Amino acid sequence: MANLQDLTNRSEVGAIKPWGKATAPAGYVLCDGTAISRTTYADLFAVIASTYGSGNGSTTFNVPDLQGKMPQGYDGSTYTMAGTGGQNTVTVSVTDNQSVSSTDTLAVSVTGAISNTSLSTAQLASHTHSYSAFSDTAFESGPHDWNPGPSNTTSGKTSGAAGSGTGHTHSHTLSGTLTGNITTSLTGAVTASGTNAFSPYVVVNYIIKH
Numbered sequence: 001m002a003n004l005q006d007l008t009n010r011s012e013v014g015a016i017k018p019w020g021k022a023t024a025p026a027g028y029v030l031c032d033g034t035a036i037s038r039t040t041y042a043d044l045f046a047v048i049a050s051t052y053g054s055g056n057g058s059t060t061f062n063v064p065d066l067q068g069k070m071p072q073g074y075d076g077s078t079y080t081m082a083g084t085g086g087q088n089t090v091t092v093s094v095t096d097n098q099s100v101s102s103t104d105t106l107a108v109s110v111t112g113a114i115s116n117t118s119l120s121t122a123q124l125a126s127h128t129h130s131y132s133a134f135s136d137t138a139f140e141s142g143p144h145d146w147n148p149g150p151s152n153t154t155s156g157k158t159s160g161a162a163g164s165g166t167g168h169t170h171s172h173t174l175s176g177t178l179t180g181n182i183t184t185s186l187t188g189a190v191t192a193s194g195t196n197a198f199s200p201y202v203v204v205n206y207i208i209k210h
Contacts, residue, residue, distance in 0.1 A: 011209040014047035016064065016071070018204040031206035033065025044210040051082045066206040089194035 011017070016031060024030045029041070035055035038045045045061050053062025068088070072079050 013043045013209050015209045016066075016206055019207040020204055022205065024205070024207045028207040028209055029063055031064045031066040031208050033062055033067065035060040035062050041210045044208070063208055064206075071206075088198070089196055091194045 019025070019028070029036060029044075033053065035053065036044075038055070038059055038061055041061075044063075048061075048063075050061050052064045055061045064082070069084075072083075072085075074081055
């Protein structure tokens, strides 16, 4: 007579479940896509037949292959029995992978100004100042004496100077144009490597009841 644990652990033939060992327990086989005997595993063949593979077409059939795969729920249309899909990595598709070249003439204008730049006196160009003065003593011209001032002191001095005596403010304007051709063609391709598309996971075995 079967004990209570046997009744509790009983599974229907064809039931698939995760298993924590590398080998299947008694009454199960691994879901590894193996072709097994239609006679030896007649009960399982009666349930799944050749849904997951017809084996050699006569004496064997295949069990589901869940190695490296996750089971997907059946919906009768998009997800059919034994259907497969998806991939372990996703590679970005480059749809506009064109070479680059140009022989156009590019013009670049350079403009600007250096305005209101003061020069110090020491930076001015070398120059001289003229100077003239009358004698501070009386002199005789003809029959009359002439004295430039009542106190007989220096007077009438004059001098000339260029500018105000300090640095002068002025500006310079810069302008120009650069032209030329880009004669070297740029060619190449953009490539994309595969990216892991997995959520965090832990690996177990899947087994099927026979």
